[in-house]
Amino acid sequence: MVKHFETRRGVFRAVNGVDVECAPGTITALLGPSGSGKTTLLRLIAGLEEPTCGRVFFDNEDITSLGVQERDLGFVFQGYALFKHMTVAENITFGPRMRKMGIDLDAKVEELLKLTGLTGLGGRYPPQLSGGQKQRVAVARALACNPRLMLLDEPFGALDPLVRKSLRRGLREIVQQVGVTTIIVTHDQEEAWDLADHVVIFNKGVIEQRGTPEEVAREPASPFVMNFVGD
Numbered sequence: 643m644v645k646h647f648e649t650r651r652g653v654f655r656a657v658n659g660v661d662v663e664c665a666p667g668t669i670t671a672l673l674g675p676s677g678s679g680k681t682t683l684l685r686l687i688a689g690l691e692e693p694t695c696g697r698v699f700f701d702n703e704d705i706t707s708l709g710v711q712e713r714d715l716g717f718v719f720q721g722y723a724l725f726k727h728m729t730v731a732e733n734i735t736f737g738p739r740m741r742k743m744g745i746d747l748d749a750k751v752e753e754l755l756k757l758t759g760l761t762g763l764g765g766r767y768p769p770q771l772s773g774g775q776k777q778r779v780a781v782a783r784a785l786a787c788n789p790r791l792m793l794l795d796e797p798f799g800a801l802d803p804l805v806r807k808s809l810r811r812g813l814r815e816i817v818q819q820v821g822v823t824t825i826i827v828t829h830d831q832e833e834a835w836d837l838a839d840h841v842v843i844f845n846k847g848v849i850e851q852r853g854t855p856e857e858v859a860r861e862p863a864s865p866f867v868m869n870f871v872g873d
């Protein structure tokens with residue numbers, strides 16, 4: 643996959659020959675320093691950017707020319723992007739309502755509130771929630787249309803370390819329960835190690851290393867990882 647941006651200073655190679663494969667039902671972490679191309683790759687997978695060259699496949703189906711809506715994705719954005727004027731329940735059902743999915747929305751809300759540990763909070767508005775609760779609403783909303791792939795961009799952003807740790811555990815359990823294939827973008831090594839089955843390490847638009855956290859930790863090839871191992 644390649645994505646070049648035209649800038650005033652010439653062509654910028656944000657993603658420069660990267661291929662990533664995700665096993666069904668697993669969590670893959672795209673890890674690397676800021677500006678290394680992780681979010682750009684996530685946006686290419688989502689169909690929010692058009693690749694300069696390369697293709698996106700899902701279950702052997704070429705989905706490169708499909709629009710964002712047609713790709714069956716759940717997205718957790720940086721900062722969550724919840725609708726402040728909608729209740730938690732309305733946030734969660736936004737996707738199914740837009741797509742006129744014809745499902746029992748109340749049952750779906752109950753199921754997802756339970757899954758994300760938010761039972762009883764469906765009537766609240768986002769400003770009434772803690773940071774961790776907002777994050778869980780974002781995950782519930784991402785899962786509402788039964789996506790085949792969930793994409794999360796720095797989903798633990800501004801949260802404090804204790805909350806981050808418990809949310810990581812929660813997210814792993816949710817992914818295991820739902821069985822949804824998941825890709826998470828993070829610059830936090832501990833997060834990647836805790837969460838992911840497979841880690842892909844980015845630097846300057848290319849992949850420096852990949853493997854299970856154990857494999858990468860055993861023989862780290864990236865200075866970015868070496869800083870972490872042994873902490």
Ligand code: ADP
Nearest residue numbers: 647649654656675676677678679680681682683
């Ligand atoms: P990361 O997620 O690893 O922090 P990004 O994928 O967001 O990195 O960005 C990689 C590089 O691509 C950055 O230097 C960023 O400035 C650049 N970039 C991203 N989007 C654009 C764009 N639309 N036009 C020009 N440069 C871009």
